[in-house]
């Protein structure tokens with residue numbers, strides 16, 4: 244039981260606006276496509292782990308009972324062999340790529356490694372990688388590891404305020420010795436959204452390749468890889484694509500660089516004829532050459548319904564709602580939470596914002612714990628003081644955004660967070 248009222252913050256004038264926006268929301272019915280939550284819970288962490296689509300349970304039951312349980316190894320030829328291709332084609336549609344430019348496989352870290360090293364091998368006379376300090380840690384670790392293996396250096400450009408991407412400084416860093424520009428399209432902490440077209444063109448002007456991490460944009464922000472002539476991309480599927488914990492990642496290799504990029508982690512699944520069991524490696528003449536080992540069939544099956552939902556809703560409608568939700572949340576948070584010590588740590592300009600909003604507070608960690616445990620509201624926390632609120636347009640509502648602000652205000656005014664430890668003890 245919680246110590247205070249979890250109900251809507253209906254005395255606030257914006258509450259009516261939230262209800263009006265929900266009533267007019269063309270994506271409203273998509274929330275019913277997800278497994279129901281405990282009725283009082285507000286889940287604003289779909290940017291970390293998306294919710295469970297209802298169809299995933301039945302799809303998994305089918306794989307377990309029929310495809311695996313019944314058909315056993317025959318399912319490889321009946322269904323499984325092409326499963327990753329079909330899924331890759333479906334993801335391609337969400338990121339502005341052509342069928343067969345996208346492969347679903349591995350984790351984001353692993354596909355990032357494959358493509359980073361593949362890019363460095365394609366530019367052997369160059370010795371620099373350029374990235375920014377807003378990137379997700381795994382991106383930095385992988386970039387450094389690939390750089391070390393190929394004798395390259397990494398230039399990490401700082402952001403002046405820790406929120407906005409340092410676009411001009413990145414452009415200034417690019418030179419004839421740059422092999423690769425590698426960035427997250429949407430920054431994991433602040434939600435800053437880069438101008439993909441501009442940075443891709445700037446890298447191409449000096450003959451460098453570009454690798455985009457789409458983990459925080461796929462399924463939430465329209466991505467136009469082909470239109471931008473982006474060379475390489477990777478991304479997670481367990482966030483806005485609702486593929487489930489640890490669901491496989493995807494990689495994209497643009498047609499225009501296809502002949503240049505090789506997979507440095509060659510395994511038998513990337514072989515042109517894996518069932519010839521030839522001891523000599525001969526890469527598949529398609530995106531399948533980036534496969535390494537046996538495909539995780541259960542995880543691929545679990546991802547299908549989430550991808551189908553995003554395609555059914557369509558990126559233009561998803562983006563429109565995402566922008567409206569985040570703008571509404573920022574507006575209400577600034578009125579109600581700014582006087583309580585919260586500060587916006589995401590871009591105010593919607594054109595520069597992904598689908599999550601970070602609020603900073605000096606007591607951010609204690610407040611996060613208190614709102615999860617006492618207010619039945621789940622955001623997440625990123626050190627040192629960012630509370631991230633992810634808005635997943637397929638199931639988040641304006642009333643939830645409003646009620647979340649009200650619950651946080653009640654926790655902080657009631658000083659409930661002061662009962663929690665100051666230092667982070669676990670990962671959220």
Ligand SMILES: Cc1ncc(COP(=O)(O)O)c(C=O)c1O
Nearest residue numbers: 350351352379381427431456458
């Ligand atoms: C930008 C970005 N890249 C990569 C990852 C994670 O990669 P992996 O799935 O390999 O853990 C995350 C996780 O949140 C992320 O935000």
